[in-house]
Amino acid sequence: MITDSLVLSALLFVIGTLGVLIxxxxxxxxxxxxxxxxxxxLTFVALSRLVGIDGQLFVFFVMTVAAAEAAVGLAIIxxxxxxxxxVDVQSFNLLKW
Amino acid sequence: xxxxxxxxxxxxALGGAMGVVAGRNPVAxxxxxxxxxxxxxxxxxxxEAHFLAAVQVIVYAGAIxxxxxxxxxxxxxGHDYRPDLRVTLWLIAPVAAAGALxxxxxxxxxAAGAPAGTDSxxxxxxxxxxxxxxxxxxxxxxxxxxxEITGILLLVAIVGALALAxxxx
Numbered sequence: 001m002i003t004d005s006l007v008l009s010a011l012l013f014v015i016g017t018l019g020v021l022i023x024x025x026x027x028x029x030x031x032x033x034x035x036x037x038x039x040x041x042l043t044f045v046a047l048s049r050l051v052g053i054d055g056q057l058f059v060f061f062v063m064t065v066a067a068a069e070a071a072v073g074l075a076i077i078x079x080x081x082x083x084x085x086x087v088d089v090q091s092f093n094l095l096k097w
Numbered sequence: 098x099x100x101x102x103x104x105x106x107x108x109x110a111l112g113g114a115m116g117v118v119a120g121r122n123p124v125a126x127x128x129x130x131x132x133x134x135x136x137x138x139x140x141x142x143x144x145e146a147h148f149l150a151a152v153q154v155i156v157y158a159g160a161i162x163x164x165x166x167x168x169x170x171x172x173x174x175g176h177d178y179r180p181d182l183r184v185t186l187w188l189i190a191p192v193a194a195a196g197a198l199x200x201x202x203x204x205x206x207x208a209a210g211a212p213a214g215t216d217s218x219x220x221x222x223x224x225x226x227x228x229x230x231x232x233x234x235x236x237x238x239x240x241x242x243x244x245e246i247t248g249i250l251l252l253v254a255i256v257g258a259l260a261l262a263x264x265x266x
Contacts, residue, residue, distance in 0.1 A: 001103055005140060006206035008107045012114050012133070014199040019118035021191030027169060031117055031130050034161070038137055041153075045146045047209060049217045053231055056219070057240055059149050060232070063156055064247045068254035070161045074168045075261035081172050 005046035012039035026077050026087040030070075037066045103143050110136035123169045127162060134158040145219060147228040 016039060019032030041059045048055025077087060084091050109132060116129025134157050141150035222231035236244055 001100065001143065003207060004103065004107070005144060006209065007203050008110065008140070010199055010202035010206055011111060012137075013202060014195045015111070015114040015118055017198060018191055018195040021194065022188055023118065025123065025174075027123055027165065027174065028117070028120075028126055031126060031165065034157075035114055035117060035130065035133065038134060038157070041149075042137055042140065043206065045141055045144050045149060048146070048219055049144060052218045053222050053235060056146050056149055056232055057236055059146075060152070060236070061243060061247060063152060064251065067156060067161055068250050070164055071254050071258040072261065074164060075258040078168060078172070078262045087172065087174065 002046050002049050005042060009039045009042035009046065012036075012042065024088050024090055026080070026089050026092075029089065030073055030077070034066060034070070037062060099143055103140060106136040106139040106143075109133075110140065123174045124166070127165055127169065130165075131158050131162050134162070145217070145223065148232050 013036050016032045016034075016036035019035065020029050023029055023032065041062055044055040044059045044062070080092065081087055111133075113129045113131075113133030113136060117126045117133065120126035120129055134153060138150040138153035138158070141147075141153060219231070222234075225231070226234055
């Protein structure tokens with residue numbers, strides 16, 4: 001079951017990556033990043049069966065960082081939306097080369 | 098029995114993840130995400146990480162997803178059906194890149210998970226201290242400094258989010 005979990009987490013991570021690459025809605029891209037974090041959590045939990053309880057602690061820290069990141073990121077999205085009236089990343093081209 | 102449950106919820110987690118990427122409606126994407134996170138928490142239970150399964154449901158599927166839902170509804174994106182998938186080359190290249198990434202990841206992870214022993218070191222700790230105690234003991238002894246820094250991180254995140262989302266900065 002551990003190997004299966006690891007393959008599942010690889011699949012979830014890749015789906016998350018794909019979402020970040022092909023979607024243009026900033027909030028969906030952000031959700032896909034959370035999906036990738038969750039896939040990594042699954043890897044940590046599966047490998048903690050082999051290595052020890054420390055893997056589960058890392059998951060705890062990753063969840064805290066994900067919560068902090070969600071709060072700050074969504075605040076940034078709100079303030080961008082106030083300015084551009086959209087969350088489509090193609091319209092945020094101020095820093096584009 | 099647990100294998101059947103594992104494959105069932107693995108399929109649900111994958112389906113939810115695909116729903117996030119493919120969903121037109123942001124709210125539908127978000128609910129697929131909740132499905133995916135809930136299925137992952139069942140898999141955590143099957144991997145004997147009971148405390149993390151509970152935290153996953155409460156913090157991830159509960160708090161963080163509700164935050165996302167609030168923002169989607171605050172910005173009134175619930176009926177924003179404009180197609181936002183990239184097209185042609187911008188669709189082919191990421192799919193190829195993702196396929197390559199999956200090849201690399203699954204190769205490495207399979208190698209890491211290969212020596213699947215019968216008795217796990219986690220079981221011994223859970224047997225001795227209980228599901229929560231097994232995590233709490235190293236958290237408050239060996240990892241206490243990262244734990245406190247995490248508290249500071251959350252404080253900074255609160256202040257930062259308030260400062261950013263305020264009406265006039």
